[in-house]
Amino acid sequence: MQPADNFEIGARIRAARERVGLTQAALALQVGVTRSAVAQWETGRAGQVGGHLAQIAAVLGLGIDHLLRGGAAQSLAQEFGERALTGDELALLRLYRNCQADDRTILLRMARRFSQIEEK
Amino acid sequence: MQPADNFEIGARIRAARERVGLTQAALALQVGVTRSAVAQWETGRAGQVGGHLAQIAAVLGLGIDHLLRGGAAQSLAQEFGERALTGDELALLRLYRNCQADDRTILLRMARRFSQIEEK
DNA sequence: ACGATATGTGAAAAATTCTAACGGGTCTAT
DNA sequence: ATAGACCCGTTAGAATTTTTCACATATCGT
Numbered sequence: 001m002q003p004a005d006n007f008e009i010g011a012r013i014r015a016a017r018e019r020v021g022l023t024q025a026a027l028a029l030q031v032g033v034t035r036s037a038v039a040q041w042e043t044g045r046a047g048q049v050g051g052h053l054a055q056i057a058a059v060l061g062l063g064i065d066h067l068l069r070g071g072a073a074q075s076l077a078q079e080f081g082e083r084a085l086t087g088d089e090l091a092l093l094r095l096y097r098n099c100q101a102d103d104r105t106i107l108l109r110m111a112r113r114f115s116q117i118e119e120k
Numbered sequence: 121m122q123p124a125d126n127f128e129i130g131a132r133i134r135a136a137r138e139r140v141g142l143t144q145a146a147l148a149l150q151v152g153v154t155r156s157a158v159a160q161w162e163t164g165r166a167g168q169v170g171g172h173l174a175q176i177a178a179v180l181g182l183g184i185d186h187l188l189r190g191g192a193a194q195s196l197a198q199e200f201g202e203r204a205l206t207g208d209e210l211a212l213l214r215l216y217r218n219c220q221a222d223d224r225t226i227l228l229r230m231a232r233r234f235s236q237i238e239e240k
Numbered sequence: 241a242c243g244a245t246a247t248g249t250g251a252a253a254a255a256t257t258c259t260a261a262c263g264g265g266t267c268t269a270t
Numbered sequence: 271a272t273a274g275a276c277c278c279g280t281t282a283g284a285a286t287t288t289t290t291c292a293c294a295t296a297t298c299g300t
Binding site: 241242243244245246247248249250251252253254255256257258259260261262263264265266267268269270 | 271272273274275276277278279280281282283284285286287288289290291292293294295296297298299300
């Protein structure tokens with residue numbers, strides 16, 4: 001694989017990671033490597049991310065095709081209403097599901113406060 | 121990645137190769153490796169097929185998701201597909217979509233704080 | 241200024257991948 | 271029965287890659 005491709009994969013990893021609000025250390029923890037491995041992926045030092053592709057894609061809410069090829073790969077077309085879920089929305093859902101019930105209540109209340117929908 | 125996963129990837133490579141009528145040597149030629157590398161992929165000896173995924177998928181007419189995961193690959197969406205979204209999760213998504221960008225950031229950060237996936 | 245946090249990078253250890261070579265099974269022609 | 275062609279499985283090790291560790295720099299809040 002060309003070095004330029006590696007850099008582009010790394011750039012997509014970084015963009016997705018920042019979009020879901022993770023640090024390199026957080027992504028590394030969820031994938032199962034050290035932070036500097038993630039840094040090297042993102043700066044194109046690694047030849048390719050090899051055996052961690054599926055895990056990276058899952059954590060970041062990306063399709064593997066998108067990770068490898070870029071473009072508008074839509075493996076993530078999860079329908080909600082008429083729009084697919086974005087990466088940050090999937091991240092929010094994953095995090096929310098791992099919250100305790102009272103913390104979920106707090107999150108919902110805050111979302112209501114912030115939201116521009118009036119609820120009756 | 122678990123050895124069983126490697127074997128399953130190899131089994132999918134072999135099934136697709138036979139379906140398109142190629143020998144190991146022919147596949148190796150088109151991908152750009154030696155025949156024994158292909159044999160090792162198919163018998164699960166290689167950790168994973170790493171940098172050749174896209175090439176193998178192209179030659180065999182497979183999606184990369186299918187190669188890695190098998191089945192009707194749905195990437196991360198399956199995790200949520202297995203469990204339908206609950207009412208509060210739908211509410212959270214709806215509210216989140218109607219938030220401003222900086223409020224979304226706050227919600228994500230709080231979700232990360234509450235979540236038991238928290239790093240560090 | 242200081243501490244915490246996030247990230248980039250050099251060097252080297254650790255791991256992996258691939259090649260070359262060997263061996264075995266099957267099939268066909270002689 | 272034998273030889274040759276073809277296909278594939280496996281081993282050992284060279285080559286390459288990946289990951290870790292440790293250090294450095296920048297930014298931000300106090």
